[in-house]
Amino acid sequence: MYDEQQGPERAERPAQPEHGPLAGFTVGVTAARRADELGALLQRRGAAVLHAPALRIVPLSDDSELLAATKDILDRTPDIVVATTAIGFRGWIEAADGWGLGEALLDKLRGVEVLARGPKVKGAIRAAGLTEEWSPSSESMAEVLDRLLEQGVEDRRIAVQLHGEPLPGFVEALREGGAEVVGVPVYRWMPPEDIAPMDRLLDSTISRGLDALTFTSAPAAASLLSRAEDRGLLPELLNALNHDVLPACVGPVTALPLQAHGIDTVQPERFRLGPLVQLLCQELPGRARIFPIAGHRVEIRGHAVLVDGALRPVPPAGMSLLRALCRRPGWVVPRSELLKALPGAGKDEHAVETAMARLRTSLGAPKLIQTVVKRGYRLALDPAADAKYGG
Numbered sequence: 001m002y003d004e005q006q007g008p009e010r011a012e013r014p015a016q017p018e019h020g021p022l023a024g025f026t027v028g029v030t031a032a033r034r035a036d037e038l039g040a041l042l043q044r045r046g047a048a049v050l051h052a053p054a055l056r057i058v059p060l061s062d063d064s065e066l067l068a069a070t071k072d073i074l075d076r077t078p079d080i081v082v083a084t085t086a087i088g089f090r091g092w093i094e095a096a097d098g099w100g101l102g103e104a105l106l107d108k109l110r111g112v113e114v115l116a117r118g119p120k121v122k123g124a125i126r127a128a129g130l131t132e133e134w135s136p137s138s139e140s141m142a143e144v145l146d147r148l149l150e151q152g153v154e155d156r157r158i159a160v161q162l163h164g165e166p167l168p169g170f171v172e173a174l175r176e177g178g179a180e181v182v183g184v185p186v187y188r189w190m191p192p193e194d195i196a197p198m199d200r201l202l203d204s205t206i207s208r209g210l211d212a213l214t215f216t217s218a219p220a221a222a223s224l225l226s227r228a229e230d231r232g233l234l235p236e237l238l239n240a241l242n243h244d245v246l247p248a249c250v251g252p253v254t255a256l257p258l259q260a261h262g263i264d265t266v267q268p269e270r271f272r273l274g275p276l277v278q279l280l281c282q283e284l285p286g287r288a289r290i291f292p293i294a295g296h297r298v299e300i301r302g303h304a305v306l307v308d309g310a311l312r313p314v315p316p317a318g319m320s321l322l323r324a325l326c327r328r329p330g331w332v333v334p335r336s337e338l339l340k341a342l343p344g345a346g347k348d349e350h351a352v353e354t355a356m357a358r359l360r361t362s363l364g365a366p367k368l369i370q371t372v373v374k375r376g377y378r379l380a381l382d383p384a385a386d387a388k389y390g391g
Contacts, residue, residue: 028213030053030213038273054221056191069183077111077157078182079112079156085163086120086121121135158182189219202237212284213246217250218257297309305363314363337376
């Protein structure tokens, strides 16, 4: 945990770095729901956050599909109801209230077997005055499916609360077992009304302006991929996510659209926002490059550098130069090559000198980068490191 402990014991503990574990990294957030919560968790740990909702949620009370499913359940009582998310279950009851059907729906549900996917939805069920029959300890839909199939579902009518994401194989397996399945779409995903933020997020991903990109729903991942394809940028996006930008998903269902395009993702063991952020706190620092330079420990992060543990923000031009030097640590990199690394620098090599001066100032240790007269620049690797890096 990264929450600080208050009180008299704090003074007795070793001094901690002023920056968080994600300081110097930029993380993209595609979530529409709970984006503020995820962004706050990331920022609390030092990350810079770029948020662009990849979709929007149709309000429940305006959703004709949910109204139709609710009336279907009132007309023909199901044998089993599977509740998958707390916010979805609460929203369903609230929407039914808005249509004047709330009490009738609760009366129906009191007489059927209600299964809850996890503790949060169990709490929502009980808050509505109902009691769940069973809930899996794993919070896994796979365990719910196993229980239903073991008990037998032939000729049983089962209502499944959908939550905007595909439930791969779940509904199909029930139908193959002989069940009649009624989907309850508690909210529907639509493309965002303003597409510009998502385009900026795409451009930042492709240009490697992000270190990680987070996904909390499969529709968000599918929406981003679809937008990239519409803009003719899908190959560039896939290349970025496969090599430089870490794709982090809250769970395996969320990762499916990415995996379908051959993208490997990281996922926490517990499918929650907190564990997702903790995973990034482990993964991103582990991807940073560390060099012993001029007697200092230098760690290269996304938009900053740690010099002996002190956080040094570096402007984009400076980071471009530093990354070019790091590709061949200890070797002299010509000005002409560094000029190509500078975004929009043109043909004047004086731009390299200007950006290099600012980089040295940002690092707070000018001797980290040596000038090799008439040749270029090199990282001043410590002697022991020269052999390791081929200097």
